[in-house]
Each structure stands twice: as structure tokens, then as C-alpha cells.
Amino acid sequence: MHYGTHSRIGSIDEPHLEHLESYRKANEIISAHLSEFPIIDTLSNYAFYETGLVNRPIPG
Numbered sequence: 578m579h580y581g582t583h584s585r586i587g588s589i590d591e592p593h594l595e596h597l598e599s600y601r602k603a604n605e606i607i608s609a610h611l612s613e614f615p616i617i618d619t620l621s622n623y624a625f626y627e628t629g630l631v632n633r634p635i636p637g
Contacts, residue, residue: 591619597628604630 592600607616617633618625625631 591621592625594622594624597624597630600625601628601630 604616615633616631617635618631619635620626620631621636626634
């Protein structure tokens with residue numbers, strides 16, 4: 578979805594702890610290409626924030 582100068586890319590479900598490693602790999606790719614944009618994700622598992630994978634979490 579595109580809202581003016583902001584884009585929103587999301588999924589139906591939040592990542593879970595079992596997805597931590599695949600999330601880490603995807604995060605490296607996305608961060609390399611979109612480093613000038615804030616990356617925000619909805620999380621219900623605090624481990625993603627604790628490991629530094631998500632710097633701007635949205636409580637889920």
C-alpha cells in the first residue's frame with residue numbers, strides 16, 4: 578500500500594520466535610536496501626527487540 582511519501586508493507590501475522598533466524602536474514606537484506614527508511618514491525622515476542630533485529634517495535 579502506498580500513502581503519500583510512506584509505504585506500508587505488512588503481513589497478516591506477526592513473526593514468532595521460531596521465525597527468528599529467517600527474520601534475521603530477511604532483515605539484513607531489507608536493511609541493506611532501505612537503510613534510509615525506518616523499519617517498523619508489529620511484534621508479540623520481545624526477543625526480536627532484545628536481539629536488536631527490531632529497533633522500532635509496535636506491540637501486537
